[in-house]
Amino acid sequence: MYTETQIVHNNTKTTVDGALDGTGEMVINVGPQHPATHGVLHLVITLNGETIKKLEPHLGYIHRSIEKMCESLSYRQFIYVTSRMDYLSSHINNHACALTVEKGLQLEIPPRAQVIRVLMDELTRIASHELWWGAMAMDLGAFTPFFYAFRERETITDIMEETCGARLTMNYMVPGGVMYDIHPNFQRRVKDFITLFKSKIDEYNDLVTGNIIFQNRMKGVGKLSAEDAISFGCTGPVARGSGVKSDIRKLFPYEVYDKVEFDEILETEGDSFARYMVRIREMHQSVRIIEQLIDNIPEGDFQAKTKAVLKLPKGEFYTRVETARGELGVYIVSEGGTTPYRIKFRSPGFSNLSALEHMVVGSKLGDLMATMGTLDLVIPDIDR
Amino acid sequence: MPTLTNRAKPVDRRPMTMMEKMYLPAIAKGMGITLKHFFTKKVTVQYPEEKRPFSPVFRGLHILNRDEEGRENCTACGLCAVACPAEAITMEAAERKEGEEHLYREEKYAAKYEINMLRCIFCGLCEEACPKDAIYLSETFAPSNYKRETFIYGKSDLLIPDPKKEPELYQQALGSRAKREGKKG
Numbered sequence: 001m002y003t004e005t006q007i008v009h010n011n012t013k014t015t016v017d018g019a020l021d022g023t024g025e026m027v028i029n030v031g032p033q034h035p036a037t038h039g040v041l042h043l044v045i046t047l048n049g050e051t052i053k054k055l056e057p058h059l060g061y062i063h064r065s066i067e068k069m070c071e072s073l074s075y076r077q078f079i080y081v082t083s084r085m086d087y088l089s090s091h092i093n094n095h096a097c098a099l100t101v102e103k104g105l106q107l108e109i110p111p112r113a114q115v116i117r118v119l120m121d122e123l124t125r126i127a128s129h130e131l132w133w134g135a136m137a138m139d140l141g142a143f144t145p146f147f148y149a150f151r152e153r154e155t156i157t158d159i160m161e162e163t164c165g166a167r168l169t170m171n172y173m174v175p176g177g178v179m180y181d182i183h184p185n186f187q188r189r190v191k192d193f194i195t196l197f198k199s200k201i202d203e204y205n206d207l208v209t210g211n212i213i214f215q216n217r218m219k220g221v222g223k224l225s226a227e228d229a230i231s232f233g234c235t236g237p238v239a240r241g242s243g244v245k246s247d248i249r250k251l252f253p254y255e256v257y258d259k260v261e262f263d264e265i266l267e268t269e270g271d272s273f274a275r276y277m278v279r280i281r282e283m284h285q286s287v288r289i290i291e292q293l294i295d296n297i298p299e300g301d302f303q304a305k306t307k308a309v310l311k312l313p314k315g316e317f318y319t320r321v322e323t324a325r326g327e328l329g330v331y332i333v334s335e336g337g338t339t340p341y342r343i344k345f346r347s348p349g350f351s352n353l354s355a356l357e358h359m360v361v362g363s364k365l366g367d368l369m370a371t372m373g374t375l376d377l378v379i380p381d382i383d384r
Numbered sequence: 385m386p387t388l389t390n391r392a393k394p395v396d397r398r399p400m401t402m403m404e405k406m407y408l409p410a411i412a413k414g415m416g417i418t419l420k421h422f423f424t425k426k427v428t429v430q431y432p433e434e435k436r437p438f439s440p441v442f443r444g445l446h447i448l449n450r451d452e453e454g455r456e457n458c459t460a461c462g463l464c465a466v467a468c469p470a471e472a473i474t475m476e477a478a479e480r481k482e483g484e485e486h487l488y489r490e491e492k493y494a495a496k497y498e499i500n501m502l503r504c505i506f507c508g509l510c511e512e513a514c515p516k517d518a519i520y521l522s523e524t525f526a527p528s529n530y531k532r533e534t535f536i537y538g539k540s541d542l543l544i545p546d547p548k549k550e551p552e553l554y555q556q557a558l559g560s561r562a563k564r565e566g567k568k569g
Contacts, residue, residue: 077469080507144418151427158436165441165521171507179508180441207417212410 025053032061036139036369039379041353043368050364055357063383070343075101075175075310078340083169085347086381088128089324091120091164094173096321099254100330101175103319104312111298113177114255119190119293120164120172121321122286126197127156128324128376129279129286136276136373137208140217145208152200155193159186175310177303190294194287201283209280218273222359222371225270232358233351236326237282238375241275243268248322260292275374311338325349325376349381438559443506444525446499446537447544447557449518451489454546457518460494464510464519472503473510490516497542501527501535523559 030036030043037043040061046054066085070078079097083090095117102109134149157167163183164170172178208214224234229242239246247264249257262285267274312334320329326348333342352375360368403409429436438444449457460477478495480488487493510519529535545553 073469077467077509080469080505080509083505142414144414154427161442162439163441165439165443165508166506169505171443171505179512183439183441203417207414211414212404213407 030368032058036372037379038135038377041377041379041382045365045368047365050366052360052363052365052368055360055368057353057356059383061383062380064380066384067343067345071340074338075312075340078343079173079175080169080171082345083171084380085345085384086323086325086328086349086378087168088131088378089124090168091124091160091170091172092321092323093328094171095121096319096323096328096330098173098175099319099321100317100332101310101312104315104317104332104334105175105306105310107176107304107306109177109255110301110304111256112300113302113304115293115297116178116182116302117173118255118257118260119290119297120160120170120178122289123156123159123190124170125324126283126286127153127160129283130156132279132324132376133204133208136376137214139369139373140214142208142214145204148200148203148207152193152197155189155196159189159193162186162189174303174306176306177301179303181302182297187294187297190290194291194294197283197287201280204280209276215273217366217370218276218374219271221272221363221367222275222374223271224355224359226268228355228358229270232355234326234355235348235351236322236324237265237275237278238326238352238355240265241267241278241374242270246327248320248327252320254319254321256293260289262289272370272374279376309338311336312340320346323348325378325381326352345384347381347384349377349379353377353382438523442523442525442559443508443521444523445501445521445527446504446510446542447520447522447524448494448497448539448542449520449558450544450547450554452547453486454548455485455487455489456493456543457489457516458494458497459490459492459516459518460497461492461515463513463515467509467513468504469507469509470503470505472500472505474498494539497539499537499542501537502532520558522557524557 026047028045028047030045032040032042034041042058042061044056044058045052064084066081069081073081079094079101082093082097085093130149130153134146134153137145137149160170161167163180163186164172165180172180224232224238224242226242226244229239229244234242234244235246235248243266245251245264245266248254249262250264265278265281265285267278312332314334314336317332317334318329320327322328327346328348329344329346331342331344331346332340335341356372356375359371363371451457458475460475462475462477465471465473465475474496475494475498476496477492480491480493506521508521511521527535544557547554
């Protein structure tokens with residue numbers, strides 16, 4: 001843990017169950033430089049013994065004022081800045097921004113571009129969940145899964161590099177379609193990946209999911225009821241782990257999501273293991289979507305014809321997409337000019353983090369890591 | 385004592401079996417999976433001895449292009465600087481003088497052209513914006529240096545080698561990206 005500790009003497013007898021009265025509480029700082037926070041998240045935790053009494057996240061260490069920056073950028077340019085919000089699903093961030101601009105311009109997107117976008121979205125989702133799986137197992141002390149996850153993720157980043165030109169911040173979206181056509185090898189390599197992935201997912205289950213040590217640490221930890229998940233505004237796998245239907249791809253289908261078959265994964269337990277299982281099962285659904293689309297990429301343009309300078313009509317535009325972490329909303333207020341008047345991003349990480357205190361108060365410090373790992377926090381997404 | 389909240393961790397009171405209590409089978413199974421990988425094919429690439437081929441759309445560091453006769457293509461129109469979301473590009477234009485026709489292709493040229501590689505986000509919008517085929521994102525990547533100032537690349541760092549004087553270096557710097565099909569000329 002972080003070395004700076006501070007003893008708060010507690011004369012009032014407000015202690016949690018089982019602790020001796022008058023022993024006092026200890027305030028410790030987890031982060032901002034702590035391996036389990038996956039970034040610069042600072043948690044101030046009040047402990048009584050080893051029991052968490054209070055948890056307070058301190059944000060803002062990686063605030064880059066992306067929303068304000070976007071106000072001075074044109075509708076073509078601001079898309080690429082948003083790759084830096086949730087860097088693990090940067091393609092989906094770009095997708096949300098492109099969709100909002102297209103909504104304002106009332107652009108028809110060519111079917112080929114739609115299918116390419118959805119394919120890339122799902123590949124990004126698998127890559128993100130893979131990284132989460134490895135990092136979360138590492139939080140719990142298992143180091144090998146991290147390498148295994150990165151091995152399969154590498155295949156996806158290679159596909160991304162070949163078609164999009166970059167590995168992490170793909171910048172593949174333009175208003176009206178995608179930047180380039182897909183690489184000739186794309187379909188073959190995606191099919192190879194699916195074959196590889198299906199053989200490796202059993203290994204994941206053998207190594208981590210089925211492991212009794214892992215299950216003992218995950219089950220019953222970090223409970224979040226469905227009502228609480230709704231009231232905290234949780235979305236994505238966190239809400240679905242509590243049994244709340246929140247998949248934007250099902251509720252408000254965009255692109256071709258209403259034409260493909262896939263299931264919305266729901267678990268009702270609401271504990272860490274349920275959230276874990278949601279993500280594992282979601283990867284299978286992503287593979288299912290890719291399998292349906294990969295052989296059916298329609299011919300035609302990959303980009304709709306747009307003007308050189310984009311101007312959104314005066315008004316307000318909001319779209320939402322399902323990123324790997326939950327619902328990402330993009331809200332643009334336009335005054336009719338070439339740059340947005342105001343942009344607001346509703347990021348999934350922020351709301352999911354707000355539920356953390358509720359989930360861990362009363363449990364042991366070790367359970368904090370098991371809970372925080374399953375929230376899949378990306379700190380630049382929280383701070384923006 | 386019953387808890388007032390639903391946050392307490394319910395403990396499974398069922399006693400674990402002897403085997404489960406030891407955790408040994410679980411550890412052995414995990415170790416078995418790990419050990420199996422000693423005998424599988426390596427997945428790592430031994431960079432920098434071994435390098436993977438680049439995709440034709442790979443976005444690395446910029447190059448300023450020359451035409452076949454070795455003249456600079458850039459006319460310092462500033463479209464790349466306007467298109468840049470990170471405001472990484474600055475330039476100063478100058479008029480071509482008599483006797484400089486072998487150096488610059490058109491009447492105007494960039495006397496000073498700077499890209500701040502620390503600001504650049506490698507989105508490729510400068511390349512899309514360029515009407516003169518002058519700026520490309522090449523296959524060079526991961527530069528390293530001790531000082532931040534050295535990452536402001538001037539014309540001497542960006543310009544591609546002369547195709548007439550150093551044809552091999554020119555081809556190497558050009559990479560596969562400039563030859564990409566469908567790129568507007």
